[in-house]
Amino acid sequence: MSAMIDSSEMFRPMRADDLDQVIEIENESHAYPWTLGIFGDCLRVGYSCWSLVVGEELLGYGVMSAAVGEAHVLNICVRGKYQRQGYGRQILSHLIDVARVHSCDTMLLEVRPSNQGAIALYKDEGFQEVGHRNSYYPARNGREDALILARSIA
């Protein structure tokens, strides 16, 4: 169904009144979710924060910083019942478009090695592993490393 929707009409800058739905999705999606305070800080400091909205429903969101030629994807998430319908790919694609407007030529992100679904999406979109960060994420049995993925968006 998502292919029927003009994606340019689905994205709008995230608003403070989106945060109730954002937090609901974040909490259902992650064992260690971002807090309301983190999302509020992202809006306050002017990160590129986007909501994917169809009708009244917020289906997902993306958060990115873009500066000095580099875009860093900080969060990308799709509500559980809408996953595997192409929305994650559309959010990523939207962030790439916005990053290009900000004259970025490289996009970076971190991902848990255990998050095979997200890694499959990123690799399918041309991201390659460029490094890792030790003990980056909290995890049930201590800490989990992060893979650093990057791609050219020039």
Ligand SMILES: CC(C)(COP(=O)(O)OP(=O)(O)OC[C@H]1O[C@@H](n2cnc3c(N)ncnc32)[C@H](O)[C@@H]1OP(=O)(O)O)[C@@H](O)C(=O)NCCC(=O)NCCS
């Ligand atoms: C990762 C995430 C954003 C992907 O969004 P999505 O809307 O489900 O992904 P899409 O439907 O756009 O998938 C695009 C492609 O990515 C790959 N992919 C996505 N999820 C996958 C999964 N669970 N297993 C295997 N491949 C997957 C597939 O190649 C898929 O194409 P296909 O459906 O034609 O096979 C979503 O699963 C999510 O929000 N997860 C929870 C939050 C999270 O982990 N965010 C990423 C943190 S780095």
